[in-house]
Amino acid sequence: MKWFVALVIVLNLVVAMYGSLKQRPPLDVHAQEVSPGQVKLLPANWTPDASAPKAQASAPVDKPAASAPAAKTVASAAKAQLPAKPAAKAEASKPSAKAKPAPQDKPAAAAVEPAKLACYRWGGLNDSLLARVRGGVPTLKLKPAQMSEDSKQESKGSGRLWVYYPPLATQAETKTLSAELKDKGFDNYIVSSDEFKGNLSLGLFGKEDAAKTLVARLKAAGYDKAVIKSKDQPSHQTTLTFKDLDAAQAEHLKALQKRLTPGIALKGC
8 A cells, every 4th residue: 555655656746847847839929810800000100108008007906995085185185276255255245344324314404405596787887778777677576675776987088979879679679770860861870889889879079069950850850869978078887786586586687688788788796
């Protein structure tokens, strides 16, 4: 029995030595068959990408436990980089501490302002114009304290006598009168300056008899309002002041001035 066991051991050793000493024949690559459909032609400028194998080799395989913390770390880092827009928006929505409070409603009494009263001056008016204006003032229905007069005396003269005819109610009527007088042989023109603006000037005379003769001729023709004025004779200039006028009175006064003295405008005071 012992010799049989010794024989088996010897045979096993011989077989082991034979297997280790025997060399395998070299693998013939060209002998392997390749399908034509699996052949892929590479371009002429193709170069192998050395980084791809390394990246694949360096990537961890079958390590879910390690990749989960890494993904969590990346997600937390990205969340930290995001701007805190909701917080800024919440702060912007809060009312500013320096914002001015809304103005309170004013009392109803202050909201209603009293109507402003007007004040006008009408001057300078010579004696004839003053008489015409005084005739139209009662239509304004003024109180005694609403009108006042201020008169001053002026001396302007050249040593001659001036014959003039007062203007009519409107400028158009005065122009018509001027044309009528010219047709009847009375030369004249409408004064366009100084305090006698709008009057019809009929001439200057060095002698009083000549001036009176012209006035007599005018009266005979139906024009009996001609006036003789000495340039050496002092003239009175009057200014009327109208104050505390309501809107209706102010409009009535403006209409009266345009009708009676179109050449002398009202002035504010």
